Amino acid sequence: MLTDDGGCFACGPRNAFGLHLEFRTVGDEYLTSFTPASHHQGFAGVVHGGILTTVLDEVMARFLWARSIPAVTAEIKVTLRQPARIGEPLTVSGRILRDARRLILCQAEARRADGTVVAAAEGKFVRVGPAPPGGA
Template sequence: MSDSNEWCFACGLNNPIGLKLNFREEDDMYVANFIPGPEHQGYNGIMHGGLVSTLLDEIMAGYMYAKGLNAVTAKLEVRFRQPTPIGEKLTISGWITGQRGKMYELAGNVVLPDGTVTAEGKAIVAIKGDE
């Protein structure tokens, strides 16, 4: 990761208010864990929907970036299935569902320890440059 990416809100280690996500690849998926705190809430005890969307955006576009591609989100859709609680370990996963030229389609979800899906995402990620 370049020094400038160390300030990424989602994964940068130098960003004092960032989420500091740590990613891994498992079974053709990109995965991270996160435990939201009270500073991440919207309504009492519930993670802010914009931050849930951020988790999904990062897991999907970040997967392409991790594969060495200069990737940016072109479209993001989020379906909130139920409130995402504060203080519980979340597993965020993203995977590739299709490709058309330099456009990749991805899906992702946010899952509680009991397997409950709190949010689902779909993204179209554009690859910039000559990769």
């Protein structure tokens, strides 16, 4: 069984170098806010695509765990549609598209305040065991 010790790069409160993402459920979506800083940069003034991929992956994976579905990422496909800028607040949403016994298909998007999608992802997640007692 996988356990959370607070050290996750994306959401862990004990990771001094992490993103410290916090999540909330709104309807059938899981949301987080992320404002990239200069140390998240790839090209000048632009967020590194790997950082965006991490946030997209995390919002999907955490949503499953929040619903007591212990699963891990098996495959992720990311489309970087527009440059995300350093200092530009983003809202990242995740949702479950299909839950088929062992494989779960999810989708995520990172949007600017005006609603423009800067990055999108589809992820395939594989169950890793029974639901933890009392949820994730």
